[in-house]
Amino acid sequence: MTKKIKIHWGIKCALAFGYAYGIYVASSTDTSSVSLPNHIDKLIHFVEYGILCLFVCWVVSSFQIKSAKMFYLLAFGITSLYGMFDEFHQSFIPHRSADVLDWLADTAGAATACFLWHVFIRKNKASNRLLTDR
Template sequence: MLWAAVIFFMSAHAGSDFDGTGPLAAIKRWLVGLVAPVFGPETDIVNVAAHFTEYLVFGVLLFLAAHQTWPNAKTVQLALIAIALASLYAVTDEFHQSFVPGRLCDSADWLTDTLGAALGASAAATLSSASFSSHLRVFRDC
């Protein structure tokens, strides 16, 4: 729930809100510094990276929450639940952004959010699966 609140907070602000000073402005400058050499300083890739990263973390957290709630469920089912919940939240997030000055409701952002959540949930599912854990044990014992 805390991460959903972080996403809501970020969605309640336009990118220009983070141009001043403070920790959020520092994060934005860091992201711009990472992508500017590749994509140019005026690219919107920072927005894409922010959406993808927010929802990648959200996918991991939702998978972990689903695993705690339904410990006997299959890993694939838990990952699909996490992805579906994140995607549904992304729809409400985009709707919320339509009311924020300087933001808009964008289906491409929803898709980016869903893909980030899918990668996060899939990674968490892979790392939590018994077969992956046993492979790590074999590798560690070598």
């Protein structure tokens, strides 16, 4: 039998906030000298906010929210709002601008992460509970 390691929710929060701060720092830098292929920035937004949403799901899972709808609404909402804040923040950075399409890519990444969390984590926990309750 393997022993489960419990990670305190404060540590989970610190890791999530650290990652979010990394996004903030990255979006504060001047990227005018960086040349990327067309639309690759949308893929970057999609992936980085998908990862952020997985961190947020991890934090939210500490609070034993029974309603799956509320769980995903919180995780998705927090991540999407942070993406909106990040785009607003970029509007004040020289050589950067706010872009609704970037925010949509952030939001799509968050939605995909919620789906993946549901398929690989939340469903597995539910099926494991069913097996151990017998």
